[in-house]
Amino acid sequence: MAEIVSLEALAKLVRPGQSIAIPVEGVSMAATAALIEAGVTDLRIVCVPISGMQADLLIGAKMVGALETSAVSLGEAGGAPRFGAAVRDGAFALRDSTCPAIFAGLLAAQKGVPFMPIAGIIGSDLLRVRPDWKVIDSPVGEAGKVVVVPAIAPDIALFHAPEADRAGNIRIGRHRELAAMAYAAKRTLVTVERIVDRNLLATEDSAAGVLPSLYVDRIAVAERGAWPLPLWDEYPGDDAEVARYAAMARTEEGFHAYLSGFLGRRKQVA
Known part of the structure; x- marks a missing residue:
């Protein structure tokens, strides 16, 4: 209570x-x-x-x-x-x-995982000022590259x-x-x-x-x-x-x- x-x-x-x-x-x-x-x-x-x-x-x-x-x-x-x-x-x-990145970070924390993948910001200038956001090859499917953002x-x-x-x-x-x-x-x-x-x-x-x-x-x-x-x-x-x-x-x-x-x-x- x-x-x-x-x-x-x-x-x-x-x-x-x-x-x-x-x-x-x-x-x-x-x-x-x-x-x-x-x-x-x-x-x-x-x-x-x-x-x-x-x-x-x-x-x-x-x-x-x-x-x-x-x-x-x-x-x-x-x-x-x-x-x-x-x-x-x-x-x-x-x-x-970005709005999706913040919600993804919160979701990662809720799920108890260190990061959450998101799409849509590949090529953005934001990646130059957020070294904690990593671009990786998708480990599944044919999605290509994805960005992973740390848990918030x-x-x-x-x-x-x-x-x-x-x-x-x-x-x-x-x-x-x-x-x-x-x-x-x-x-x-x-x-x-x-x-x-x-x-x-x-x-x-x-x-x-x-x-x-x-x-x-x-x-x-x-x-x-x-x-x-x-x-x-x-x-x-x-x-x-x-x-x-x-x-x-x-x-x-x-x-x-x-x-x-x-x-x-x-x-x-x-």
């Missing part, structure tokens, strides 16, 4: 230098604020498969030592300003990837979901990438909008969209925990707020001004 803890206690489980898998849907902005408040440094972020404002905040707060991702973008609000500035400054180790086994999977039951089962709906993160990670930390009394595994219909508590370590309640990003079936994203962040974070001073207000607002919600 997963333990239900405070948001602060959940953030304290993250240690400097650990690798953390974060998603593009079901983003825990509440936990992100708590991590920034806790001052955890040298985090090794794995974006599943991309990220946006969450990664940009962590980068701007000087908490990231390495980042593996297919992209970091604020979508309609434009590029991620702190990410761009940090890449230009060489502030962290950037590991360029994050220390922590961190995401936000609508609800958990008291046994620690998490409703993730159709967002199976969240399950992939949990299966591959050593520990899974989840924030949720609420705890419900009903058993989410009670029926076939409900259980189909649930991550069992077997894969969950700690849960914290954080109302509107994805804000200003959306949470499926709960609330839309606050596009105006993301745009405001994008404008302010273009400068170091503007970023810190935004961050101060963001942390203060998260405390009020908590």
Whole structure:
């Protein structure tokens, strides 16, 4: 049974230098604020498969030592300003990837094998900057060459979901990438909008969209925990707020001004 803890206690489980898998849907902005408040440094972020404002905040707060991702973008609000500035400054180790490669790496970790073969990137410039990706002859069939990518086994999977039951089962709906993160990670930390009394595994219909508590370590309640990003079936994203962040974070001073207000607002919600 997963333990239900405070948001602060959940953030304290993250240690400097650990690798953390974060998603593009079901983003825990509440936990992100708590991590920034806790001052955890040298985090090794794995974006599943991309990220946006969450990664940009962590980068701007000087908490990231390495980042593996297919992209970091604020979508309609434009590029991620702190990410761009940090890449230009060489502030962290950037590991360029692709969406299929990241999912393949997570799958390898889930299966307990050291690598997973993928197709489609033979001849890509990515192979020049990812020496850990190897091109080999396919050992079976007539596939020719394939690329093998190492397993990705994050220390922590961190995401936000609508609800958990008291046994620690998490409703993730159709967002199976969240399950992939949990299966591959050593520990899974989840924030949720609420705890419900009903058993989410009670029926076939409900259980189909649930991550069992077997894969969950700690849960914290954080109302509107994805804000200003959306949470499926709960609330839309606050596009105006993301745009405001994008404008302010273009400068170091503007970023810190935004961050101060963001942390203060998260405390009020908590």
